[in-house]
Amino acid sequence: MRYVAVRLGLLLMIVNGLFPAVWLFLTSLKTENELTRIPITYLPLHATLHNYVAVFTANPFARFLLNSAVVSLAATLVCVLFASLAGYALARLRLRGRKAILTAIVMTSMFPALVMLVPLYRLFVGAEVPLLTPLFGYLHALGWGFLPTTVLTPNLLNTYWALIIPYVALSLPITTLILTSFFQLIPEDLESAATVDGASRVGALYRVVAPLSAPGVVTAGIIAFVNSWNEFLLALTFNTATTMRTVPVGITLYQGEFAFPWALISAAVTIGIVPLVLLILFFQQRIISGLTAGGVKG
């Protein structure tokens, strides 16, 4: 009896999690005509890959994929680099108030990302630089005429930088937390043994700690990648040029004012999910352990 209940529950859970994606995939195989039949068909009558071709011809979807890949990978690399440096310092080095620093870093993840929208937009559009502009204005007034009176930030809208910079910051708290708790698990004796054997501190870090921390780095990297791949609001606001859109933003382009070409949209979404599904299939256990490191300690 209990066995049946658990089986049934598991089945429900699988249907709940996978049905929307499966339905989307089935939709992407149907023709636009078949989608507007009543009663609706569940399995495609004439399965066709036409929609997948149309996705790439209707909009520069390959470009969206490239943009997403560049932005997400760059943000992931930088984020993991910064986070592992910080995580090592917080886990290993004798430093006053390191617990407070970790708490402060984690607390920034409670900070609503929406609030960044307006200030970062102003900064990226080419606004005055907070400290430099007044300083230069002052120096100019003192007679340093060769200096520019106003210092403006470069216009970063519609560049990769406009997304990479905030994405690094968005994933930094969680990755720092994951890597700090991971470094704490590596026995300190290994490192001191290497130092006794004549390795310098940096050498020990490079030869002993780095190889051992690879699993933690992979975990943090996956989470940073998923975060960056999925981000929508900042990408929508900062990169408005068609050729600079990421996949989530690009897909909203297919959606007209009144018409929803569902066959196209579902094909595009299916392509956009593929990297994430691959990550889930290969790194299931890593992702769960990474999320839980954040959950249990935070």
Add this chain to the structure above:
Amino acid sequence: MARTVPTLPYRKPGFWRRLRTGNLSDGQLAVLLLLPALLTLAAVMLYPMLTVLWQSLHFNRLNQPFRGTPFIGLDNFRRMLWGDGLQWNASHLLWLRLVGLAALAPLAWAVRRRWLSRFAGVVLALALVLVFGYLLGFHPGAGGRWTDSRFWNSFSITMLIIVASVAGSFLVGLPLALLANVESRLRWLGRVALLLPWAMPRVFAGLTFAWLFQSQYGVINDVLRRIGLDGPLWLARVGPAIAAVNITIVWKTSSFVGLILLAGLQSIDASLYEAAVVDGANAWQRFWRITLPLLRPSIAVALIFRTLTAIQTFDIPFAMTRGGPGRSLETLGVYIYNSTLALNIGYAAALSVVLFLISLAITIFYLRWIYTE
């Protein structure tokens, strides 16, 4: 004759030399390693937080540069609450406001004399403010000043989504976590099903469910039709649209709650259950007496993160209905985006400040709750 070797005074190697040879002190190395992360966070998180406060006190419309960016105090916030047309009349119902203020004084006094706990004092003061605010006309509905305030609408829909989706994702996430923890041959597939909604971009989830909820050709209405029910026009009517968006949010976020709770479940010592079985406790008792109490920290973490993301709800209503029908699903996030899109930067900044204050209040509330437990 003794040859004297000139002894050089010991000179500590300089900073860069010690850096190259890897001989920095712990503190120096730590500062060096922490610097990139802290600088990034300061530039992207701290700097916006401070400027947004400053911006919210200014008039700033990027499409009207000739008007400049004058300092206008709290006018953006006034516009939020009162709307553009209504001006606050200083003598309006003055006696009622004075009575309200006068009622606060004995309350403060009672708290000071320890007749009331501070908590009770705050709650009573809030209640007073609400009652007098209502009498003064600060309420939605007929005769209220907030009848057609766009801010009030987005504020209330955001609050509704917070309550409904946090409760919903917890009620769905807990069984998901329990099921994912059971040994079974299908467990890996169950875990994939648990991870997929988490990994799926919120926009994709919104688009997918917009298709599922499509009134004519969507699968949900088709199933309802087969049962013999008449499904509503999900995304074209206010009530059903709110329900549909909440269901989508719950689907998307319950997997995150489930994952956090799964971690909590895995950290519970199995011997506790064995001991309980020996003592003759049934499954229900084991769940209430062992699982739930020990799961408390994980539940708190899940609830905090869920609430803080629910405040920022933007992607799913935007993808499903663009905040419609009308403005019924214009959450605070969508409102901020729309104001930014309308290049009304000062007003968007003021809205962001409100959003920040709400999430700050909720964080403090949760933290107090955790620390008192």
